[in-house]
Amino acid sequence: MxxxxxxxxxxxxxxxxxxxxxxxxxxxxxxxxxxxxxxxxxxxxxxxxxKNKEDILISLFQEKMGYFVGSVEEKIAGKQTATEKLYMLVETHFKILSDDRHLAIVTQLELRQSNKDLRHKINEVLKGYLMLIDKIILEGIENGEFSSSLDLRLARQMIFGTVDETATSWVMNEQKYNLADLAKAVHQLLISGCGYQDNKPVL
Amino acid sequence: MxxxxxxxxxxxxxxxxxxxxxxxxxxxxxxxxxxxxxxxxxxxxxxxxxKNKEDILISLFQEKMGYFVGSVEEKIAGKQTATEKLYMLVETHFKILSDDRHLAIVTQLELRQSNKDLRHKINEVLKGYLMLIDKIILEGIENGEFSSSLDLRLARQMIFGTVDETATSWVMNEQKYNLADLAKAVHQLLISGCGYQDNKPVL
Amino acid sequence: MxxxxxxxxxxxxxxxxxxxxxxxxxxxxxxxxxxxxxxxxxxxxxxxxxKNKEDILISLFQEKMGYFVGSVEEKIAGKQTATEKLYMLVETHFKILSDDRHLAIVTQLELRQSNKDLRHKINEVLKGYLMLIDKIILEGIENGEFSSSLDLRLARQMIFGTVDETATSWVMNEQKYNLADLAKAVHQLLISGCGYQDNKPVL
Amino acid sequence: MxxxxxxxxxxxxxxxxxxxxxxxxxxxxxxxxxxxxxxxxxxxxxxxxxKNKEDILISLFQEKMGYFVGSVEEKIAGKQTATEKLYMLVETHFKILSDDRHLAIVTQLELRQSNKDLRHKINEVLKGYLMLIDKIILEGIENGEFSSSLDLRLARQMIFGTVDETATSWVMNEQKYNLADLAKAVHQLLISGCGYQDNKPVL
DNA sequence: CATGAATGAGAATTCATTCAT
DNA sequence: TATGAATGAATTCTCATTCAT
Missing domain, CATH: 1.10.10.60 (Homeodomain-like)
Structure with a gap:
């Protein structure tokens, strides 16, 4: 119904x-x-x-997060390596927020003011996205692109935490610079970290 | 007064x-x-x-964040390399939250429900901590430990985003596992990223 | 129409x-x-x-009260004395409510929650029933069965008040006992009151 | 508290x-x-x-019903016979309502519009008053004033139902006549009923 | 005759803040 | 300083009724 x-x-x-x-x-x-x-x-x-006001917010998040996951999956489909897939994820994430500045404000700032109950429900919805990240990490480990000693949960938290923090900072800075432009550098950071490793661009 | x-x-x-x-x-x-x-x-x-309720929350955050910054600075003081300093930052961050579970809940979950105004004020307070991160990154770049192509802002956002997301997940999982134990692996991730680079432990 | x-x-x-x-x-x-x-x-x-919701409730009451009046009139028709007629009224009243527990709940409890306006309209409908009671009382006075000093309005209020209160109590007690069984005793009370008068059963 | x-x-x-x-x-x-x-x-x-709006109404009813019970008990105290006591109860009941027309409207009409929950709570409060009636009836039976074959519950329902219906009719007729004047006749009805019994006034 | 999606008025309750004591 | 009784603004949700189909 x-x-x-x-x-x-x-x-x-x-x-x-x-x-x-x-x-x-x-x-x-x-x-x-x-x-x-x-x-x-x-x-x-x-x-x-x-059903009520909370239901609007959860539905909003579901619809938009569904679009996130769908878009990323679509972009990933054609890519061969986990490295490329991770790049598409970051790029798509930034692209969607760049393209809908209202949505960016809502997901990065406003929706986080919701109470604990709503936040737990939102987290449930988020799981679909986190599983997408997990799949990429596991694939990267399996085919030798990523370090075999990676802790799945921590790697996921780094990827999501970094992307999310980057997006939030961009929104809090009133979207003054171009978020999408940062995808490459963020991706490089996620792959290679801060350390000096004779870093060659990964893409 | x-x-x-x-x-x-x-x-x-x-x-x-x-x-x-x-x-x-x-x-x-x-x-x-x-x-x-x-x-x-x-x-x-x-x-x-x-002055009002908001003032309590800002003051709370100021006092506790001051303790964060002070503790980290103290721990860092004796370390030579940026890599070690970054480790102390992660470890201290996790340690303080582990030791005060009430504080962890408040900073990672509850205070984020505040409105945009309060969040901007909290972000002001946070700057002291972010500057500490910046100092470590710059030192790392200068002495060749970190990649010279690092974007300071993005590197800071990765470090803070990763540490913060790890802590938040821990709180949302009801602090079931030991957060402090994760410091080493998180630090390794921040230094070396996900990619395979003949990864040797950095510490 | x-x-x-x-x-x-x-x-x-x-x-x-x-x-x-x-x-x-x-x-x-x-x-x-x-x-x-x-x-x-x-x-x-x-x-x-x-016409509107109120019209449903008034119509409901009209239809059901019409059935009440009709049933009582029918039962009374063959009886000779006012005493017998009064008994038939009490018995029929209790019988109808006993036979339709939904109706009992609606008329004794729920419909009384209606507002003053609706209650006045319901009272108009009730008049047909009260006139039936009046007719019995007057007949009783005329043929010497009832006290000649009876105040018609008060006698009517005692009869209706007693029957109604008995029915309401029965509904509020979740219809746990048999209401119809009480008709005889209630009738006796209405005829002879509480006082000791060498009470012989009146029927 | x-x-x-x-x-x-x-x-x-x-x-x-x-x-x-x-x-x-x-x-x-x-x-x-x-x-x-x-x-x-x-x-x-x-x-x-x-606590809430309902609590006002229950408290209102408690306070006023407490005054009812208290007043009746006080008036009854000096009387010897159950017949006299019953008279005082009817008279006091009518007197209190006559003296406070607002209260009469509230208790006889408005408060009955409350929902089932509130009505059950009000009924609890009412029990104190009904127990007072019971005491009078039992006393009347014991000392031979009242018929020994009285059913306590039915007698109570007749007394309360009659008094209540009389009061309600008076309120619905906009208090056009003097309610207190009816006490004697109502009392007579309750003692002797409708029937002809060589009725002498009981008081 | 029948439908059912859309309308929009209306009220209980909480809680940060004040100020007389 | 410290108190705590009093204040009053502010908003979600329900449901009888309508009317285009």
Whole structure:
């Protein structure tokens, strides 16, 4: 039944309105009435598509994170090496945020203000993305691109932590510079670290 | 005037009460009345030491982050190489959080629920810590330990992002494993990255 | 026009659905959408048969109270004395409620939660029943069965108040005992009161 | 702790304000803000004395019903016979309602619109009053004033049902006549019933 | 006749902050 | 200094009713 609701045009209309309103007003100033107005529907209509306010936020995150995972998977598909795949992940991640500045503000800053419950639910959704990272790491280890002594969890946390922190800093600096341009250098860092190793570019 | 207040015993008493209350109840359930009760003072008394609720949280972060920076600086002092210094930073960071589980919950989870304004102020406080990281990176580049092509900002974001994400995951996993034990592997990752480079342990 | 509507099958279908829904969910949880679902029609269809929600409840009460009055009149018809007629009234009243536990809950508990306006309208409908009681009392006074000093209104209020309170208590006690069995004793009380008067059973 | 609150003047101030507001606006139009304004306090102050809106209503009923029971007990104290005691109960009941027309509206009409939960709680409070009735009935049976074949529950339901219905009718007729004047006749009815029994006044 | 998606008004409650004592 | 009773602003969600199909 909910699947049906998701396919009705107002479902995405409301989610997109929520992204705009939260980005422009902040999480705590994003009242349902504002979102409804932005979406061009009545307040009550929101509740035909979402159980409550929290449900809007989780759905928002699900939809957008689904797009993240889908986009990355698509970009990765044609690549042969884990190194190249990791690059596509970083690039795609930065690209999507660059292309939708509202979304960037919402995912990097505003949604983190949600309470613990919501954050745990968001983390569940995030798992799909983290598993994508894991797959790349394991592939890299298997084919000898990556160090065989890598701790999967720590490597994943470095990759996600670095990408996320880079994106957050960019948003907090009001997106003044070009995030997408950083993909190459970030990727290089993730592959080779800070240390001097006769570093040749990896790509 | 504030300096004077800081020296009065109730100042730290209230901050410590805030850490406990926020850790145990969550950011949004940490009412002034609860903090006052925990601190053993009346609600109104809090306002003799802090301008408002936000001021408690910033002060809390300042005090604790000051301790972070101080501790790391102390540990670093005796080390010769940037590599060693980076290790001490990671180790100390993890150690402090391991030793004060309430503080870990507050800084890694709860305080991030604050609004954008407060987060910007917290970021100001964080700068002292980030500058410490910068100093290590620059030293590493200068003496040839680190790659000369490092982008200072990105390297800092990788280091902080990785350490922070590792700590946050640990807290979200209810601190089930030993965070301090991860310092070595995390440090290795930061120095050498994921890539295969005939990886020898760096320490 | 309304008469025509009453004859269409969906009219009673909706009223019966309302009885079930109100009995099972309570007055305030008996939404139009639930009643419509139970009746097997669309929400909007309800408004083809009833002006508004209040109109459903009044109509419900009218239909059921009409059945009450009709049943009592029928039972009374063959009886000679006012005493016997009063007995038939009490017995029939209890019998109808015993036979339809949903109806009992609705009339004794749920419908009383309606607002003052609706209650006044319900009282109008109730008048038909109260007039039946009046007729019995007057007949009793005329033929010497009842005290000639009876105040008609007070006697009516005692009879209705007693029967109603007995029924309500029975419903609030979850209909655990047999209401119909109480008819004789209640009737005796109404005729002879509490006082000791060499009480012989009146029937 | 709550006992302390009850003794602070604002406790009764709020309850009395609630009686006025509910009587004048009806149960569903008695918003907290109206009650607060009438009581001369801020909305939030209400919640220092009452857990929630329902708690105001239960407390209101408790306080007033306590006054009912207390008044009746006091009046009964000096009387010798159950017949006289029953008279005092009816008279006091009618007198209290006559003297406080707002209270009459609230208890006879408005409070009955409350939901089932609240009604069950109100019924608990009512038990004190019903036990008073029971005591009178039992005493009357023991000393031979009342019929030894009385069913306690039914007799109680007749007495309460009659008094309550009489009061409710009076309120629904907008208190146009004098309720207190009816005490004697109602009492006579309760003692002797409708039947002709060479009825001499019982008092 | 029948549908059911859309509407939009309306109110209880919390909690940071104040200020008289 | 310290207290804690009082303040009052601010927002989600429900559901009777409508009307285009």
């Amino acid at each position: 909910k699947e049906m609701k998701k396919n009705r045009p107002k479902y995405m209309q409301i989610i997109d309105a929520a992204v705009v309103i939260i980005a422009e007003n902040g999480y705590h100033q994003a009242q349902i009435s504002k979102i409804a107005k932005q979406a061009g529907v009545a307040d009550g209509t929101i509740y035909l598509y979402f | 504030k300096e004077m207040k800081k020296n009065r015993p109730k100042y730290m008493q209230i901050i410590d009460a805030a850490v406990v209350i926020i850790a145990e109840n969550g950011y949004h359930q940490a009412q002034i009345s609860k903090i006052a009760k925990q601190a053993g003072v009346a609600d109104g008394t809090i306002y003799l030491y802090f | 309304k008469e025509m509507k009453k004859n269409r099958p969906k009219y009673m279908q909706i009223i019966d659905a309302a009885v079930v829904i109100i009995a099972e969910n309570g007055y305030h949880q008996a939404q139009i959408s639930k009643i419509a679902k139970q009746a097997g029609v669309a929400d909007g269809t309800i408004y083809l048969y009833f | 709550k006992e302390m609150k009850k003794n602070r003047p604002k406790y009764m101030q709020i309850i009395d304000a609630a009686v006025v507001i509910i009587a004048e606006n009806g149960y569903h139009q008695a918003q907290i803000s109206k009650i607060a304004k009438q009581a001369g306090v801020a909305d939030g102050t209400i919640y220092l004395y009452f």
